[in-house]
Amino acid sequence: MSTLMPGKIALCQADSLEPGQMTRFEPAGMDPLLLINDGGTFRLIEDDCTHAIASLAEGRLEGQTIFCPLHGGSFDIVTGKAKSLPCKHPLRTFTVAVDDGVVYLA
Secondary structure (H helix, E strand, C coil), X not given: CCXXXXXXXXXXXXXXXXXXXXXXXXXXXCCCEEEEEECCEEEEEECECCCCCCEHHHCEEECCEEECCCCCCEEEXXXXXXXXXXXXXXXXXXXXXXXXXXXXXX
16 A cells, blocks of 8 residues: 555555454565554554564454464553563554544554
8 A cells, every 4th residue: 555645654444454453564664563453443563573583463462462473472552561471572662543544654
């Protein structure tokens, strides 16, 4: 999807991601990101686990906690904070905006 708003990168149509679903994006020049529909609020976090290189998109989401598929460590999808070992370092979180039915990385 192309950029439709100056300074923002379009990720997807808001209605293409149901509540509880997540999808991975690889914006040009950036590390992979994971977009999560958290009950109608979109959360955007870095996709790679901070403990070991594993895609969180392949993990499981329980409420606002995402579990790494490799070692089972977990993170808060709102704050990025590591919640359980072996994860110790937080994930980066990113600001998103929804405009005219499109989710953007702001």
